Amino acid sequence: MTFAPAAATVGMVGAGQLARMTQAAATALGIRLRVLAAHADDAAAQVVPDARVGDWGSLTDLRAFAAGCDVLTFDHELVAPEHLATLAADGVPLAPPPEGKLLAQDKLHQRHTLAAAGLPVPAFAEVAAPEDVRAFAQAHDWPVVLKSARGGYDGRGVWVCDTAQDLPARWAEAVRAGALLVEAHVPIATEVAVLTARTAAGATVTYPVVETVQEDGICTETHVPARLDPAVLARASRVGEAVADAAGAVGLCAVELFVADDGAVLVNELALRPHNSGHWTIEGAATSQFANHLRAVLGWPLGATEATAPAVVTVNVLGPEATSEAQGGLDPAVRVPSALAAPGAQVHWYGKMPRPGRKLGHVTVAGDDHAEALRQARAAAHHLGGEEGSL
Amino acid sequence: MTFAPAAATVGMVGAGQLARMTQAAATALGIRLRVLAAHADDAAAQVVPDARVGDWGSLTDLRAFAAGCDVLTFDHELVAPEHLATLAADGVPLAPPPEGKLLAQDKLHQRHTLAAAGLPVPAFAEVAAPEDVRAFAQAHDWPVVLKSARGGYDGRGVWVCDTAQDLPARWAEAVRAGALLVEAHVPIATEVAVLTARTAAGATVTYPVVETVQEDGICTETHVPARLDPAVLARASRVGEAVADAAGAVGLCAVELFVADDGAVLVNELALRPHNSGHWTIEGAATSQFANHLRAVLGWPLGATEATAPAVVTVNVLGPEATSEAQGGLDPAVRVPSALAAPGAQVHWYGKMPRPGRKLGHVTVAGDDHAEALRQARAAAHHLGGEEGSL
Numbered sequence: 001m002t003f004a005p006a007a008a009t010v011g012m013v014g015a016g017q018l019a020r021m022t023q024a025a026a027t028a029l030g031i032r033l034r035v036l037a038a039h040a041d042d043a044a045a046q047v048v049p050d051a052r053v054g055d056w057g058s059l060t061d062l063r064a065f066a067a068g069c070d071v072l073t074f075d076h077e078l079v080a081p082e083h084l085a086t087l088a089a090d091g092v093p094l095a096p097p098p099e100g101k102l103l104a105q106d107k108l109h110q111r112h113t114l115a116a117a118g119l120p121v122p123a124f125a126e127v128a129a130p131e132d133v134r135a136f137a138q139a140h141d142w143p144v145v146l147k148s149a150r151g152g153y154d155g156r157g158v159w160v161c162d163t164a165q166d167l168p169a170r171w172a173e174a175v176r177a178g179a180l181l182v183e184a185h186v187p188i189a190t191e192v193a194v195l196t197a198r199t200a201a202g203a204t205v206t207y208p209v210v211e212t213v214q215e216d217g218i219c220t221e222t223h224v225p226a227r228l229d230p231a232v233l234a235r236a237s238r239v240g241e242a243v244a245d246a247a248g249a250v251g252l253c254a255v256e257l258f259v260a261d262d263g264a265v266l267v268n269e270l271a272l273r274p275h276n277s278g279h280w281t282i283e284g285a286a287t288s289q290f291a292n293h294l295r296a297v298l299g300w301p302l303g304a305t306e307a308t309a310p311a312v313v314t315v316n317v318l319g320p321e322a323t324s325e326a327q328g329g330l331d332p333a334v335r336v337p338s339a340l341a342a343p344g345a346q347v348h349w350y351g352k353m354p355r356p357g358r359k360l361g362h363v364t365v366a367g368d369d370h371a372e373a374l375r376q377a378r379a380a381a382h383h384l385g386g387e388e389g390s391l
Numbered sequence: 392m393t394f395a396p397a398a399a400t401v402g403m404v405g406a407g408q409l410a411r412m413t414q415a416a417a418t419a420l421g422i423r424l425r426v427l428a429a430h431a432d433d434a435a436a437q438v439v440p441d442a443r444v445g446d447w448g449s450l451t452d453l454r455a456f457a458a459g460c461d462v463l464t465f466d467h468e469l470v471a472p473e474h475l476a477t478l479a480a481d482g483v484p485l486a487p488p489p490e491g492k493l494l495a496q497d498k499l500h501q502r503h504t505l506a507a508a509g510l511p512v513p514a515f516a517e518v519a520a521p522e523d524v525r526a527f528a529q530a531h532d533w534p535v536v537l538k539s540a541r542g543g544y545d546g547r548g549v550w551v552c553d554t555a556q557d558l559p560a561r562w563a564e565a566v567r568a569g570a571l572l573v574e575a576h577v578p579i580a581t582e583v584a585v586l587t588a589r590t591a592a593g594a595t596v597t598y599p600v601v602e603t604v605q606e607d608g609i610c611t612e613t614h615v616p617a618r619l620d621p622a623v624l625a626r627a628s629r630v631g632e633a634v635a636d637a638a639g640a641v642g643l644c645a646v647e648l649f650v651a652d653d654g655a656v657l658v659n660e661l662a663l664r665p666h667n668s669g670h671w672t673i674e675g676a677a678t679s680q681f682a683n684h685l686r687a688v689l690g691w692p693l694g695a696t697e698a699t700a701p702a703v704v705t706v707n708v709l710g711p712e713a714t715s716e717a718q719g720g721l722d723p724a725v726r727v728p729s730a731l732a733a734p735g736a737q738v739h740w741y742g743k744m745p746r747p748g749r750k751l752g753h754v755t756v757a758g759d760d761h762a763e764a765l766r767q768a769r770a771a772a773h774h775l776g777g778e779e780g781s782l
Contacts, residue, residue, distance in 0.1 A: 005742050027415055030742055047414070286735060
């Protein structure tokens with residue numbers, strides 16, 4: 001028997017911050033991580049020796065990348081379903097498998113599949129013309145939400161029509177995005193996310209429900225524990241786990257949920273990979289989402305998911321609108337130590353060029369008191385984002 | 392102002408497991424870590440893109456390595472003092488500075504310096520011949536301990552003489568190691584370590600005192616909190632901090648201390664770098680020793696050091712004596728998932744070739760109950776080490 005220096009080789013398509021943070025978990029576990037980067041200076045390519053530059057849109061590049069990997073996984077939803085099917089037919093172990101990935105990629109397919117499985121989703125319909133939207137609104141009332149079936153995330157691919165008068169303008173914008181669905185507008189009290197790690201054999205572990213704060217469709221803060229009724233949290237958790245099973249997830253499954261004013265829970269978004277709403281787990285949970293993703297895609301035993309502090313707050317840092325000014329203001333040699341002046345702040349900087357709205361880093365504070373953790377995390381994030389503020 | 396993608400560039404001489412674990416902390420903080428590896432497959436070279444293969448014994452290699460680094464630090468004690476002095480004279484920022492490093496490298500110099508600073512060390516003397524040892528034993532009684540002034544660690548460079556009859560044989564072994572000192576044998580109740588992170592400006596943070604369990608001079612387990620009287624812990628902590636100041640440490644300073652039967656505390660060993668006794672901080676403290684080492688060498692604000700769980704146990708995995716058998720038995724593709732079956736076990740595998748006594752990995756368990764954490768950590772470490780046992 002030859003000695004193997006690595007416990008496994010995992011290929012991750014994409015080299016953003018999710019792959020970058022996966023590398024820390026891989027290092028501890030003795031796993032060799034290989035990433036497929038679009039550019040040599042992508043966030044993960046800066047910290048992964050086996051970073052290969054290639055095109056995730058090219059089947060040739062994907063096949064070359066997969067060769068020698070024990071399993072192929074993803075830090076984004078962008079690989080074409082037909083390429084995934086071909087790789088699976090080649091015998092490449094994909095985590096998640098192509099059918100699961102398609103649920104995260106095609107919202108119309110996802111809504112049909114989850115509804116058929118008896119899982120709660122907003123009322124929805126496929127639409128081909130403005131008349132279809134008006135007919136839907138007659139049944140479900142205005143406002144309604146137009147969504148592109150594919151390619152939407154971080155608030156992109158979503159158009160709210162408050163009234164019938166809004167429809168022509170919204171339709172004109174939306175129809176360029178291709179296949180469309182319309183959904184009832186849910187009067188949202190709170191948004192939460194449920195993260196489940198699942199192996200191909202069906203073993204699962206689920207993290208405490210995380211409360212997410214969204215601005216313009218982008219998650220800006222997460223709070224653990226979520227400040228909701230325990231019965232609502234238990235319902236959300238059950239739905240999240242059921243979605244992971246229905247999707248046949250292998251690896252992390254992140255389910256974003258609307259909690260309506262009446263406590264009803266509805267599936268909003270789905271990602272079969274580590275997720276922004278789980279960054280708190282690096283310092284705040286017994287096992288990080290990145291470690292459990294790796295363990296799950298390899299079929300290894302999953303790790304404990306409980307929170308390790310009474311309150312864990314994560315605040316994201318987004319690229320400011322004034323990009324040129326921000327490039328000076330966001331010099332990490334100044335900003336990272338400035339953020340660290342908050343003694344409990346765990347600072348993560350992704351090494352990315354600032355662009356407006358782009359996720360550049362995050363700060364987590366775990367502590368005994370939620371208000372104090374929130375104060376420290378926000379102050380540190382302001383400093384990390386190049387804004388003025390006191391720590 | 393040009394945009395800098397990294398918050399800093401830190402050069403670490405050496406590419407063992409300490410540098411490997413430093414990379415995870417560097418990644419989070421947006422720091423570019425560069426390591427000087429003896430071989431391309433060293434533990435850290437496997438996970439650091441900017442790994443440069445070179446000889447830490449060569450001034451030419453050290454100079455080339457240091458070029459472009461904001462600061463140079465170390466994962467071992469092996470660089471010659473004269474090379475450090477030359478690099479410092481070149482203007483390379485060294486953390487720790489050469490004078491501090493020499494205290495960790497030369498035990499005789501260290502004993503003299505710490506004793507002169509009023510810090511508690513075992514009774515000691517420089518010896519050049521067996522007669523000197525006999526004279527020392529007349530004053531301090533047998534047993535005595537012969538130590539090589541340089542190059543000793545993990546139990547190497549230490550020879551215990553229980554009686555005058557042992558001396559000729561021990562002397563013959565020891566004298567080959569060069570300059571020697573003799574020390575009084577301390578009747579040890581417990582060994583502990585104090586880790587302090589210190590900036591060049593003198594800012595410090597100190598971790599809770601860690602109890603270390605040694606076998607044949609190698610640390611096999613650490614326990615936090617140490618199971619000792621609070622007054623003894625407070626004394627140990629004060630001595631550790633005073634040593635860090637006396638040494639002019641920049642970065643981590645790990646002070647290993649004997650606690651005698653009467654509660655007296657004596658300095659045993661000193662390392663000015665991250666240390667095996669601090670691995671528990673990765674999962675068990677608010678800020679890991681690796682993050683605080685980086686923050687300290689860069690002069691950044693230091694992070695909180697409190698333990699995040701009531702009990703944190705780390706068990707080291709050493710290469711077994713039967714190396715050839717172990718190479719099969721230690722296949723990490725089998726051993727790592729096997730160890731992960733203990734649900735709270737945080738498993739670290741260093742990617743090193745097994746050799747007898749070599750540190751190959753460790754397991755940390757943080758929990759509410761010390762006995763349960765110890766049970767889980769030992770069971771997982773047994774599996775990681777390729778031994779039979781139940782989880």
